Amino acid sequence: xxxxxxxxxxxxxxxxxxxxxxxxxxxxxxxxxxxxxxxxxxxxxxxxxxxxxxxxxxxxxxxxxxxxxxxxxxxxxxxxxxxxxxxxxxxxxxxxxxxxxxxxxxxxxxxxxxx
Numbered sequence: 001x002x003x004x005x006x007x008x009x010x011x012x013x014x015x016x017x018x019x020x021x022x023x024x025x026x027x028x029x030x031x032x033x034x035x036x037x038x039x040x041x042x043x044x045x046x047x048x049x050x051x052x053x054x055x056x057x058x059x060x061x062x063x064x065x066x067x068x069x070x071x072x073x074x075x076x077x078x079x080x081x082x083x084x085x086x087x088x089x090x091x092x093x094x095x096x097x098x099x100x101x102x103x104x105x106x107x108x109x110x111x112x113x114x115x
Contacts, residue, residue, distance in 0.1 A: 027108050029111055034107070044083070045086075047079075048082060048086075051075060051079035054075065055072045059072035
């Protein structure tokens with residue numbers, strides 16, 4: 001028996017996620033949006049760590065060269081600004097949704113209102 005099959009020979013989708021038959025399309029779409037946003041946030045965090053490390057190394061090995069040190073400081077500043085934008089995105093979208101009365105923080109409810 002293969003790893004992707006159960007004893008009743010039914011295939012298991014990737015990552016083991018099987019939506020219930022009665023799950024609404026809007027709920028499935030909301031789940032997908034939530035997963036994509038989580039993955040993008042994780043990628044942004046990895047990029048932040050990478051750029052912080054790279055800027056620190058470049059600053060360390062600049063060896064007194066002011067041009068290289070300035071480029072490293074700019075890279076460090078850009079990494080911090082990028083992380084601040086990423087961290088502020090969720091609260092800003094929530095606040096904007098509350099001010100406008102649009103449930104941006106609940107994709108299933110938003111899709112339900114649209115269709």
